[in-house]
Amino acid sequence: MKKASSELEISVLNNPQNIVSLVCLLVILALSFVSYHISGWSYVMLLWIGFFLGFSLFHARFGFSAVYRQIIEKGNTEMLRAHMLMLILVSSFSAAIFILSPAFFGTVPIPALSAVSVGLVVGAFIFGFGMEIGSGLAPSSFYEAEGGRTALICTLAGFTVGTVAGASHFGFWNTSLPSFEPVSLAVDTGIGYIWAWVIQIVFLSLIAFGSYVHKKRTRPPALPPLPSAASWSRIIFGSWPLWVGAVILAVLNALIFLVQGEPWKLTASFTLWGSKIATVLGMDVSDWKYWFEQDQFVALHQPVMMDSMSIINFGVVLGTVVTLAMNRQIRFSRIAPRVALIALVGGALMGYGASISFGANIGAYFSGIASFSLHAWIWLVMAVLGVYTAYYFSHWLPLYHYEEGKRTDE
Numbered sequence: 005m006k007k008a009s010s011e012l013e014i015s016v017l018n019n020p021q022n023i024v025s026l027v028c029l030l031v032i033l034a035l036s037f038v039s040y041h042i043s044g045w046s047y048v049m050l051l052w053i054g055f056f057l058g059f060s061l062f063h064a065r066f067g068f069s070a071v072y073r074q075i076i077e078k079g080n081t082e083m084l085r086a087h088m089l090m091l092i093l094v095s096s097f098s099a100a101i102f103i104l105s106p107a108f109f110g111t112v113p114i115p116a117l118s119a120v121s122v123g124l125v126v127g128a129f130i131f132g133f134g135m136e137i138g139s140g141l142a143p144s145s146f147y148e149a150e151g152g153r154t155a156l157i158c159t160l161a162g163f164t165v166g167t168v169a170g171a172s173h174f175g176f177w178n179t180s181l182p183s184f185e186p187v188s189l190a191v192d193t194g195i196g197y198i199w200a201w202v203i204q205i206v207f208l209s210l211i212a213f214g215s216y217v218h219k220k221r222t223r224p225p226a227l228p229p230l231p232s233a234a235s236w237s238r239i240i241f242g243s244w245p246l247w248v249g250a251v252i253l254a255v256l257n258a259l260i261f262l263v264q265g266e267p268w269k270l271t272a273s274f275t276l277w278g279s280k281i282a283t284v285l286g287m288d289v290s291d292w293k294y295w296f297e298q299d300q301f302v303a304l305h306q307p308v309m310m311d312s313m314s315i316i317n318f319g320v321v322l323g324t325v326v327t328l329a330m331n332r333q334i335r336f337s338r339i340a341p342r343v344a345l346i347a348l349v350g351g352a353l354m355g356y357g358a359s360i361s362f363g364a365n366i367g368a369y370f371s372g373i374a375s376f377s378l379h380a381w382i383w384l385v386m387a388v389l390g391v392y393t394a395y396y397f398s399h400w401l402p403l404y405h406y407e408e409g410k411r412t413d414e
Contacts, residue, residue, distance in 0.1 A: 138350010
């Protein structure tokens with residue numbers, strides 16, 4: 005019995021993916037301890053909500069960028085309908101939170117409202133263009149079926165640099181050029197959250213119904229099959245239906261809203277992390293208008309462990325890496341220089357566009373629509389236009405080769 009036990013321990017430790025899982029779990033336990041002593045239980049809860057977000061995103065293969073590419077490249081609208089379900093649920097939860105105004109940990113719910121500006125329009129287009137060129141970014145790249153691709157490192161590096169560059173130009177795009185005050189489709193129109201919710205739910209339902217009709221008429225190819233498992237092991241090692249991912253993401257975002265007082269945002273954390281690195285390298289970033297307009301000036305000058313958005317996204321990263329490792333999906337291999345260049349440029353364009361347009365798929369699209377903000381719908385339209393433009397533009401690039409609608413390396 006002892007011999008079998010020791011052999012099992014050796015087998016577990018000899019697998020690098022198990023070691024990665026163990027290290028990440030130890031890190032999140034350490035971060036939980038630090039978060040509690042610095043900011044209390046609310047930050048511990050945000051860290052673990054982020055962890056389960058990363059866990060859920062992988063298992064549901066729920067792509068925020070892949071939905072656009074599936075529609076454009078394959079004509080498949082299955083992921084779009086899952087997105088509509090998610091937005092219907094998160095809009096319902098958010099409307100209830102705004103109306104009831106619960107105060108968890110002393111917080112008051114604040115919607116993710118942003119200005120309607122030239123930066124919003126241009127930045128969303130740049131983001132969509134870069135997303136199609138560079139094949140997507142976190143969180144979607146974290147849990148692609150191939151998992152752990154080396155190009156992700158270039159994409160993330162490019163995205164971080166791009167967010168910092170965008171933050172440095174934020175004032176030009178959003179204050180020097182024409183800009184209008186944020187518009188709440190519930191408050192500023194005078195119709196209130198109940199009617200705003202009804203109108204938004206009807207509109208989202210019509211999109212879902214239209215996509216279903218389109219599917220019946222065109223019969224596009226189905227999404228590729230994903231790895232699965234039997235029985236209860238499917239929860240940890242298999243893939244979940246898209247609708248399950250939609251429900252869980254909506255619920256977890258509602259929990260973030262209740263604990264943090266505002267919805268989930270992603271880009272702001274990358275901008276903050278990148279700017280802190282830039283400060284260490286000798287750059288003076290403190291006078292950029294981005295910090296004052298986005299209410300991030302305090303976060304720039306305090307420890308990162310005191311920033312609630314960073315805590316959530318630390319959890320997302322750790323949850324995703326742990327899940328990838330548990331499913332033997334972390335695979336790094338040699339990368340062709342041109343693939344690295346595409347990933348780097350695509351990531352930089354996404355980061356720059358997201359920074360000047362008040363967020364990306366999470367902060368502007370997901371949380372913005374949940375907050376009944378006009379800017380979120382404008383952002384969505386411009387991002388999709390950017391994806392379409394890049395899709396047709398990339399046909400002319402020698403870096404890409406198209407075969408039956410699928411982009412592959414030559």
